[in-house]
Amino acid sequence: MPPSVGHSLPDALFSADAVRQIDRYVIDHQGVDGFELMQSAAHAAFRCLVRHWPKCGSVLVLCGAGNNGGDGYLVAASARRHGLNVRCVAVAPAGKLSGDARKAWQKALADGVDVLELEALSDSLLDDLFSEAGLIVDAMLGTGVSGAPREPFAALIGRCNQAPAPVLAVDLPSGLNATTGAAEGDVVNAAMTVTFIGLKAGLFTGQGAAVCGEVVFESLDTADGVAGSGQKPVAARRDWDSVMSWLPPRPANAHKGRFGHVLVVAGDRGFGGAGLLAAEAAARSGAGLVSLATRPEHVTAALARCPSVMVHGLIHGSELPSLLDAASVVVCGPGIGRSAWGQQMLEQVIASGKPRVLDADALNLLSGRVAVPADNHILTPHPGEAARLLNCLVSEVEADRMAAALKLQARYGGTVLLKGAGTVVASEGGILDVINGSNPGMATGGMGDVLSGMIGAVLGQLGDGQKAAVLGAAAHLAAADRASEGSGFIGLIPTDVIDALPLVFRESESYPEAGEL
Structure with missing residues (x-):
């Protein structure tokens, strides 16, 4: 199953450094003892443990150095006091611990926890510990660690991922960058992540969207510290439930002229389906009118598939201006290719x-232009297209997806939607939104064409690029999730998502009373 998200999560997403600053502010300026804060975090993690795995049998706790390891020792202590069979492994030598982490280790020992030093364990004994565990608690590497995990952490991350038991990650899965969501090496694949004080942005995009499992947030009563510290979020977490209200209610006397005329320019020879998908998605996403400009040989198929769309077969770009004049929003790029036809369009x-809305080959053609009027467009690149637009490697884009989206927005203007698990939307003024969730069934051709059509339709209704991109992406994911409930992930195709759109958009509908018209 794809990762899910716990209920009642805040919208603000912070960098790892900002959360550390909030933590320090709470301790230094609000008089909260650091060890008490650590105990609160450990108690919250243990509550998740017993709530979700009440019959886990035995618990294996892996503790690193620093506060993350301290949390782990206190989780082990709580498990021991509650009569659970718990084994604790000191991945970082316990004798070198200091501060609150050392206090936590000492408390675990005092409560009867069997703390085993990793360096004293044979491979066969480690094999037994992992195979016998009913649940593994990952408290090895915290937010202060960057780069690929070094030994012995890398080897233990591998053991966690090969073990039959689920993993509860404390604050974040070891190996994950809490700010960017990147992983330079192996990263723990957790079934659940319980995180504290402030939501880390990296839990919701890139690798984070794939490895955190269900995310549970515990503020530890530090809300005043978030405000007092002056730390600002780096992004806003968005999902369909939080943005569906952006769509205005439709009065009983509504007519098609009120909801935009979307012109989809798409589908060179051999790629007619891309235009059909985008146009039908626009029609299913509330556009008042939808037109499709495509190659003449695709007209019959388009009319058969979606007769509500006005289809025009064009041989040359000189035929397009009259259609553009009638449109309020244009979607350009799906399947237009890179030949003269696509360039003219x-x-x-x-x-x-x-x-x-510029997508697909429109972006590839755009990457070769010196200057682009950029006041009113939405770019929707996947990481490969983003790399071409930035003249960099795909790995550089994925190393910091939020930074890449901001660079694209600064270079090309408008609004930029960087696709992928934990889609990132960058808007004017450095505003970042991260779409909450992922669906592995969406990893198939044509899903981006559906998204571009949806965004075009929403843009025609809202007239706001940032809101259109965010809402379109959130509805796209919600429809894929709805469709996959019946089809599963492997068999999911773009038309399944289109078919689910009416059910998703129905959730946003609110009709005013007659007296409000």
């Missing part, structure tokens, strides 16, 4: 000055 779309 993109040139006409940009010259029109109409609000536009």
